[in-house]
Amino acid sequence: MKEAVMKSLANRAIKLALAAVLFTLASAIVQAQEPARLQLTMLDALEPRADQTLNITMDGKVLQLALRFLSDKKPNEAKIKEAVAGIRGIYVKRFGFGQDNLFTAADVEPIRSQLRSPLWSQLVEVRSKKEGQNIDVFTMIEGGKINGVAIIAMDRRQVTVVNIVGPVDVDKLTELRGNFGIPDFVVNGDKK
C-alpha cells in the first residue's frame, strides 16, 4: 500500500517535471527563433521599489504599424524610418527611483547572465564615478552584421535596459538623438 502511494506520488512528480521541461523547451524554441531577444521580465522585481516604470514592447507587427505613421516627407521621421528599417523588435524597460541605492547590480544580473552567451559581445563599457553612471553596450553579430543590440544603463536612481532585435545600424541610431521632441524621462523633477 505504502509502495503504491509512493509510486503514485512519483508518477505525479514525473508528470510535473515533464510539464516544466516542456515549458522550458517552448521558451527555448521561441528564443531560438529570435536569439537576440532577451528575457526582460526578470527585471519586474524592481517595479515595487521604483517610482516610475516605463515598459515598451514592440514586436514586428507593432513596429510596422508605427512605421506607417512616420512620414517620408518630414526629414526627422524619414531618418527614424531609415534607422529602424529591418528591425524586428524593440524592448525597453526603465525604472526610476526616488532615492539613491534602492537597487544593486545584482538586480540586473539576470540580464547580464543572458549576455554572457557566446553570441553576444560587449562593444563598449562606460563607467563614470562622478555621476555614478554605468553604460554597457552589447551586440550580437551574425554573418558579419549586427543582428541585435542590448544596452544596460544604470545611474544612482535609474536602471534602463534596451533590447533591439534585428539588423541595427548603431551609428544611425546614435544620430537620432535630438530628433524626437518628446520630453525626457523625468525622475523627481530632475531631467536626465
Add this chain to the structure above:
Amino acid sequence: MKDDYLWDKSGEPDPEIEQLENLLGGLRSRRTAKDLMPAVEKLSRKGARTFPKWLSVAAAVAFVLLALGVFNVIQRQSVKQFSDSQFVMLNPTSPEPPVEVAAPAGGSGETSQPESEKPLAAAAQNEKRTSLETRRRNIARKREAFLNRQEQTEGLMAKEQLLKALQITSSNLDIVQKQVQGDEKQGPSS
C-alpha cells in the same frame, strides 16, 4: 520505533495507539488480511498505473496547442465584438423597412391597380431601393471610417512608443559615443 507499531504492530507499543485499538477494535472487520488482499492488489495496481513518457509529452503539447488556439479565438472574437458594438453605437438607425413587392400585372385582381398608377408605383419602388442602397453605402462608409480611426489611434500610440524607445536608445548611445570620443582625445596627452 513507534511508527512501526502503528504500521505493522512491531516495535515498541504506543499507549495511545493501543487505547484507540481497544476503543475501535469492536468495530473492526471480521475479514482477515488475506481476504482483503485481492482488493488491495487491485487498488495498488490502479495507483501504480503508468503512462508511457511519449504519451505525457504528446498530451502536454496538445494541451499547449489547444490553449493557444482557444486564446487566439477568444482574442479575435473580443476584437470583433468590440468593433461591432462601436459600429452599432455609431449607427443607431431603426431597422430597415420591409421592401414592398409590386403585385404582378393581370393577377387575380385583389390588389389590382389602375393602369395609370403603375408607373408611379414603379417609380416609388425605385426610389425606395435607391434610398436603401444609399443608406447601406453610408453604413459601410461609417464602418470603414471607424475602423480607420481605430487603426489610426493604434498607429499613433505605436509611433509614440517607438519614438520613446528610440529616444532612450539614442541618448544612451550618445553618452557612450561622447565618452569614447573624450577618452580618445585625452589618450595621447596622458
